[in-house]
Amino acid sequence: MTKRKNTVKKSQPENKEIKVVVNPKIYPLEAIYGAAYVFLDRAYVFLDGDPDKKIIVSLKSKDEASFGDSREIKSEFLNELVNYSLRQQIVKRNAKLREYIVGAALLGASGEINVFPVTETEEDEDINPEELPVVEDEAGVAAADQSEAWEEDPMQIAVPWEEKYAADSASVSNAETAEKKKTQKAKK
Amino acid sequence: MTLKSTASRVQPGRLIRFNKKFYNRESVAKAARQFKGLARLEIDDARASINVSVFVKDKKPFDASLIADEIANRALAEMKAIL
Known part of the structure; x- marks a missing residue:
């Protein structure tokens, strides 16, 4: 079967x-x-x-x-x-905390309101103001930073090209004029 | 000589009931709209549920039950996005 x-x-x-x-x-x-x-x-x-x-x-x-x-x-x-x-x-x-942080960030970005005001406490009174770091105004800090940055330039990257190669270019041009004079004399 | 029937045979459909307490009409409609090319869809807004009927014609690559399940998944994803 x-x-x-x-x-x-x-x-x-x-x-x-x-x-x-x-x-x-x-x-x-x-x-x-x-x-x-x-x-x-x-x-x-x-x-x-x-x-x-x-x-x-x-x-x-x-x-x-x-x-x-x-x-x-x-x-x-x-x-x-x-x-x-x-x-x-x-x-x-x-x-609530999240809402506060976002709100503070948005208000702070506008720059009009100080959203984190410094509150004076009893502990703050004990701090000697001379010990606190001196904070300059923004323009002063920026100028100081710039001068420091210019001073620390061992490769002379920040020096303009004209200043850097002024002496070399002057000596080259003197040598060229001397050669020209020589050739003119020889022709004569 | 016998002529071949060119009429397409409609497969039995599938009905899926979306409970209104879990799914809203917009989510279901949006999910269903994505499959309108693959099947014939009928959306019925009932009192407690949104009923979606899926009918697939012959020579379609997916069956009604698969499309119904996919619609349910998309509708759930839409609901999650809303919340």
Whole structure:
């Protein structure tokens, strides 16, 4: 008896799907979006449920090979949830400070208002003013910097070309005139 | 002599329901617009969800379910960008 060839096509293996139920009272919705976003390259992510009671996150594999073990994926997703929840907390906690820094930077850039005024404290009174470093005005500091820079020029890069080669060019021109005179005498 | 039918056969479509509490209409529409060349898409704005029906004609390289999943991913990415 001859074996019949199986003509039925093998059905393609369906993509793995994991469902993770998240408690929105523990993890904020922003954290769930953030964690889901991390998996967009590896899985098809779909959100469903009730954002007040329970959120169902479906992760369907795009490619079996890159998707890996379903338990691992679930664990990774839960880790990302914790990660994004913490980030969210930090963002909330530092919101005012961040706003202040950005505001101060913008106002400071305009140059009209001193956004970081120096407040006098009791400790400041004990400081001897002679010990403090002398601060010149901006023009004076710039001039001093320039002169220092000109002084430290061992290769004479900053010296103008005319000054540097003035002596050489004078001696060359004298030699040329002497030669010309000699040739004129010889012709005569 | 029999003539070959030139009418394209429409494959069964796929319906995907986007919960309005997680997805907004603009994000879903923007995501769906990117796939309009690959399938026939119908967007229905229901009370609690935005329903997207995906119908793929014959000789198209991708099936309806794949396109639906891709739309869901794009919609999620849009939502993340908004927040």
